[in-house]
Amino acid sequence: MNNVLAVDIGGTHFRVGLFDEGGRRLLVSEGDTSREDGRDWMLDEIRGRARELVEKTDRPVKACGASFGGPVDFDRQRVLSVHTPGWQNFALGEWLERTLGLPSRVDNDANCGGLGEHRYGAGRGAGSMVYVTISTGIGAGIIIGGRALRGRDNLAGELGHIPVSESGALCSCGAKGCLETFCSGNAIADRGRDWARRRPESIDRVLEISGGTPDQVTARSVVLAALEGDSVARSIVQESARWLGRALLTVIRILDPDRIVLGGGVALAGSVLLDPVRDTMREFGSPSIGYSTEIVLAELENYSPLYGAAAMALDLAGQPETGSTA
């Protein structure tokens, strides 16, 4: 029984995990990402924690898979991210191979999340599946026949940047009218902060959860208040859900997948998000062009990309794929 390492480098958290060849998570070491400390700090953390995990097992560790929270050039195994200083064009795959002495493979977090859910989570058995991660931004991992569809420039699944509106709202990517400006953790936090500044009396529960000041409002505090029933917080989540519903219908019209799996932090809102998503999909649905795509929540929660990284490592190690569940 061999083991593999899995790494998940995200904008807010990072994780290193040890998995067995059945895809079972044996050990996980995780922490908060420090953006200020940059790339070298993160690499030190990964190196240190990976070595600790390897020392804790008697089994041979055969390979390493890694998920990176930003675009990755899969063929060249390099990070393409332009928003995270220090990472652009970094040969992360090569660094892992050299540092850990293991065959390694890197992909972006949406593809890894999709692979993880497809193999061990809510996507099991789906011939085609789209994993949509709604956290700070929005991304999608398209899994067809068990493999990620990457596209010409490794930019397939950039669902957060489909142009959904003529409004001039500028996205962090510099384009206008992107889905992310209306539906994402950032969009929800922005709306929450606007309400907290301009109409604080109407959103006091959000302010309370956040810590008291408008600047402290996050997507998480809006979602938590919505879960408690706060009406303005619910309306903020529902407004995002309408845009998401139309985006998911767009994905269905283009790909007609067996299943769409919703993951990422915002998806933890559950039915507060999912009910208005379904309502919107009914509202914009067609009586003559139906669909039977299932819309479900991710099962591996924050660990979808880590499981996907483990799946890549297991494929790389040439382990027999048992298909067993997490």
Place this chain on the structure above:
Amino acid sequence: MNNVLAVDIGGTHFRVGLFDEGGRRLLVSEGDTSREDGRDWMLDEIRGRARELVEKTDRPVKACGASFGGPVDFDRQRVLSVHTPGWQNFALGEWLERTLGLPSRVDNDANCGGLGEHRYGAGRGAGSMVYVTISTGIGAGIIIGGRALRGRDNLAGELGHIPVSESGALCSCGAKGCLETFCSGNAIADRGRDWARRRPESIDRVLEISGGTPDQVTARSVVLAALEGDSVARSIVQESARWLGRALLTVIRILDPDRIVLGGGVALAGSVLLDPVRDTMREFGSPSIGYSTEIVLAELENYSPLYGAAAMALDLAGQPETGSTA
């Protein structure tokens, strides 16, 4: 040297063609579709013309491929179309096999058009390609690794029915805000007729080409007037092009294909359509998330689906694929 038959059943035209094993078009027999005369009339036409073509060749005819202008259940080889009376749930594949005595295969016109352009037209050599046909409605054939992506319910590529607007405009499919209500032959004709009724003096060239009355205005007459430089006709085509540009950017964000091939009657407008499409894609594009997908016009013009039908027939006949051009 064997031959195959190809059939294209469209809403306005139909065609039967004889192709050699290099995918060269040897003979084509075509006519206008009579909606009033219905399915049996069409089947008689196909049968009669197919027999005529077979009699004209000394070579053995090995198989038949058919393109149908509406949804097709590929696995069951049945037509799903609900908008063309008499065709729904018709086993067209079986009918062709029985009537022509040839192994036969049917797919929808967008997939056939995509396959045709991929093998013999503007999509040659593309690893992934999306053929977008803009005629009465809008459809897309997604070709990945040389095969059509069909989806769970054979509804992948229903690009005309992505929900692009909150406006209440109802589509022929019964849904609201579909792309087709803003960009398609029907949308262009509707806009043209509105102008012809309300401001006839501003659109006299369109009226002249159409035959004189607003009811006679078609997408074709608007496009022809736009090609001649008529300013209102150009603005109608350009307005459609803006919606199309955003839709193509949406396709790129989701699939990141090597190439997008624009076909169908409206695409014959050429640069009058393509220039504003490209402008819109620049306007909504991102400085940090680029794309290198090529946007090109179809090379096989109205014959893309017929060539695709021939490609299916050649695959079915097990002919060596020469990859030679049309």
